[in-house]
Amino acid sequence: MDDMLQRLNASQQEAVTSTEGYVRVIAGAGSGKTRALTYRFAYLVNVMGILPGNILCVTFTNKAAHEMRQRVHNLTGDNDTGYINTFHGFCVNILQEDSFAVGYPKSFLVLDNSDIDDMLGMIYEECGLTLRDMTYRDAREMIEEQKLYRKPTYYLDLIDRTADDLHRQCSEAVTVADKIFYGYLYQQKKCFGLDYNDLIKFVLYIFSQHKDIQRKWQQRLEYIMVDEFQDIDFLQYELLINLCGYHQNLFVVGDPDQLIYTWRGADLKYILDFDKAFPDVTTIMMMENYRSTPQIVRVANSLIRKNRHRIPKDLLPTLPAGESVVCHFADTTENEAKWIADQIMALHDSGVPYKDITLLYRSHFVTREPETALQKVKIPYALYSGVPFYDRAEIKNTLAYLRMIAYRDDLSFRRIVNVPKRNIGRRRIRYLEEVAIQHTCSLYQALCMSVEDEPFKGTKARAFIQMVEELSSHCSEKLISELLSEVLDKSGYETALRTEGSQERLDNLAELKQSVYDYETTCGEESMLTHYLAHIALFTGNGQPDKEDRVKLMTVHAAKGLEFPVVFLCGMNEGVFPSQKTNTLERMEEERRLAFVAITRAEQRLYLTEAQGFHANGSPRYPSRFLLDIDASLLTYTQKPKEGLIEEARAYADRTEQHLPDNLNEHLFAVGQRV
Numbered sequence: 100m101d102d103m104l105q106r107l108n109a110s111q112q113e114a115v116t117s118t119e120g121y122v123r124v125i126a127g128a129g130s131g132k133t134r135a136l137t138y139r140f141a142y143l144v145n146v147m148g149i150l151p152g153n154i155l156c157v158t159f160t161n162k163a164a165h166e167m168r169q170r171v172h173n174l175t176g177d178n179d180t181g182y183i184n185t186f187h188g189f190c191v192n193i194l195q196e197d198s199f200a201v202g203y204p205k206s207f208l209v210l211d212n213s214d215i216d217d218m219l220g221m222i223y224e225e226c227g228l229t230l231r232d233m234t235y236r237d238a239r240e241m242i243e244e245q246k247l248y249r250k251p252t253y254y255l256d257l258i259d260r261t262a263d264d265l266h267r268q269c270s271e272a273v274t275v276a277d278k279i280f281y282g283y284l285y286q287q288k289k290c291f292g293l294d295y296n297d298l299i300k301f302v303l304y305i306f307s308q309h310k311d312i313q314r315k316w317q318q319r320l321e322y323i324m325v326d327e328f329q330d331i332d333f334l335q336y337e338l339l340i341n342l343c344g345y346h347q348n349l350f351v352v353g354d355p356d357q358l359i360y361t362w363r364g365a366d367l368k369y370i371l372d373f374d375k376a377f378p379d380v381t382t383i384m385m386m387e388n389y390r391s392t393p394q395i396v397r398v399a400n401s402l403i404r405k406n407r408h409r410i411p412k413d414l415l416p417t418l419p420a421g422e423s424v425v426c427h428f429a430d431t432t433e434n435e436a437k438w439i440a441d442q443i444m445a446l447h448d449s450g451v452p453y454k455d456i457t458l459l460y461r462s463h464f465v466t467r468e469p470e471t472a473l474q475k476v477k478i479p480y481a482l483y484s485g486v487p488f489y490d491r492a493e494i495k496n497t498l499a500y501l502r503m504i505a506y507r508d509d510l511s512f513r514r515i516v517n518v519p520k521r522n523i524g525r526r527r528i529r530y531l532e533e534v535a536i537q538h539t540c541s542l543y544q545a546l547c548m549s550v551e552d553e554p555f556k557g558t559k560a561r562a563f564i565q566m567v568e569e570l571s572s573h574c575s576e577k578l579i580s581e582l583l584s585e586v587l588d589k590s591g592y593e594t595a596l597r598t599e600g601s602q603e604r605l606d607n608l609a610e611l612k613q614s615v616y617d618y619e620t621t622c623g624e625e626s627m628l629t630h631y632l633a634h635i636a637l638f639t640g641n642g643q644p645d646k647e648d649r650v651k652l653m654t655v656h657a658a659k660g661l662e663f664p665v666v667f668l669c670g671m672n673e674g675v676f677p678s679q680k681t682n683t684l685e686r687m688e689e690e691r692r693l694a695f696v697a698i699t700r701a702e703q704r705l706y707l708t709e710a711q712g713f714h715a716n717g718s719p720r721y722p723s724r725f726l727l728d729i730d731a732s733l734l735t736y737t738q739k740p741k742e743g744l745i746e747e748a749r750a751y752a753d754r755t756e757q758h759l760p761d762n763l764n765e766h767l768f769a770v771g772q773r774v
Contacts, residue, residue, distance in 0.1 A: 128356075209637065580619060
């Protein structure tokens with residue numbers, strides 16, 4: 100362990116060895132916080148003798164959790180890596196152990212957006228609704244809003260009321276929103292399904308009603324660590340308060356300058372006021388930047404200093420000097436895109452692989468011109484806005500087969516009973532629905548009862564039942580990877596994909612098999628099918644790594660947590676970045692933090708571009724105030740800006756900012772103000 104500590108700088112060593120009490124680490128971009136977190140975990144295990152199962156480490160993405168488990172395993176040599184989870188993933192662990200406290204089985208379903216859409220399809224059909232009444236996307240957002248704000252005690256309906264009672268309320272509802280909302284609760288209760296919003300709510304409810312369960316988890320978790328603490332919301336904060344009350348060892352790492360998720364409920368006060376909320380807080384500053392050249396670091400520092408609500412600090416560069424940060428003012432968006440394409444060609448000709456180059460932007464609509472320019476000169480690129488890996492049809496279908504084996508639930512049944520084709524279409528599904536209602540049973544049970552009935556003669560229903568029963572009978576004895584191979588073989592699904600010649604889909608299945616293998620090797624004895632299915636539902640949004648040599652195009656939000664050798668940040672115009680939707684000073688500061696995040700993704704070279712002309716609504720395009728926030732001496736301009744352009748842009752930014760309220764709770768206009 101001494102050798103490992105020698106690899107850390109002074110502030111990282113302090114973070115690793117400050118084990119007791121409340122510790123806040125302000126970790127700047129590229130300062131090695133992941134290394135500090137993993138070494139601290141290893142220090143607790145190897146030096147202090149803490150069992151991994153008594154440590155909770157919370158990350159914000161499943162990808163980050165997976166990488167951290169691997170790093171911890173490499174440092175400790177132990178297959179047990181404790182609780183390294185997202186908040187939602189950890190709540191799944193709690194509920195799998197203690198869901199009996201709310202009358203739910205351990206085999207509850209964790210629902211993702213695809214499952215919710217399937218449920219909405221059933222609700223719309225039963226209630227006679229169409230997409231004209233409400234789109235699925237609007238329905239999902241409405242349900243989330245109801246759960247978080249309008250009906251925050253909705254979880255009591257799921258816990259205390261019967262499915263029949265919820266179904267009755269859905270039938271009696273007057274408004275479309277209530278029909279959908281209570282229809283959704285009914286569908287959830289029927290299959291014991293919980294979505295992301297439910298997981299933390301259920302855990303907090305259990306803790307409030309069963310102090311013995313709360314104390315059990317408090318005593319078990321001797322040390323709690325939280326990554327990206329600036330991004331936590333109210334419910335996550337409440338969960339932490341509940342968990343750390345016994346041992347009072349809470350270690351949080353974050354950067355107030357990288358909070359970009361207030362629209363998801365994140366609140367800056369939790370990290371800024373951490374020292375006021377907890378006694379005797381130790382604050383450690385990790386400012387050494389190991390990612391970017393000094394030129395890029397100085398630009399980032401210059402920009403973020405303009406924010407008022409922050410902890411004053413500067414990133415400290417550690418790398419040798421590199422290329423200047425280039426700023427390009429184009430006369431049109433078309434010429435801005437052409438200039439970017441020309442620079443990428445020149446970089447590639449000089450030996451820079453396309454895959455080392457990333458084009459970042461505030462919003463997807465910005466990409467039309469750059470894409471056209473890249474296509475004209477035949478530069479290969481990948482737009483990172485496609486279907487996430489775990490949302491692809493072949494992955495969803497395969498996981499539905501595994502869920503069918505474990506749960507025999509209606510959602511999985513509907514998805515795969517006729518995939519590949521078994522001649523069990525919509526008419527026969529309706530027949531099963533009637534049988535299920537008549538006998539108060541699942542669709543699968545209805546099929547088992549009806550397999551000899553006339554409608555199912557000439558179908559492959561019996562073979563389907565035999566496959567499910569055979570695989571279910573020994574699913575607890577086999578590795579998940581073995582079950583997965585059997586499912587793909589005995590269902591005929593992989594053969595059907597080969598027959599179609601769908602090589603990309605087969606490649607995706609190969610990637611899924613690899614991910615299952617990775618899960619088994621990192622989770623060890625806990626790699627049971629039900630555990631895997633509960634956690635995989637949280638893995639949406641994790642795409643396959645792109646191994647091809649092509650330029651990456653993505654939003655700044657999508658780039659959070661990533662780093663790239665060469666970054667082009669385009670569309671740096673007022674009304675684009677910052678967004679025209681920015682309506683308070685608080686949100687303007689968040690836009691500036693978003694620009695800071697974009698800049699600190701760059702390792703070796705950074706290009707900032709904007710275009711003059713006019714917006715679609717006819718208003719003139721000004722350079723972004725964020726370009727003006729940066730000390731001009733730190734930028735190399737490709738050509739001198741037009742006479743008076745900078746002054747006009749400054750005047751426009753000052754004029755608009757004067758009329759922004761601090762936050763939406765303030766009145767936009769004062770009494771007597773001339774408008």
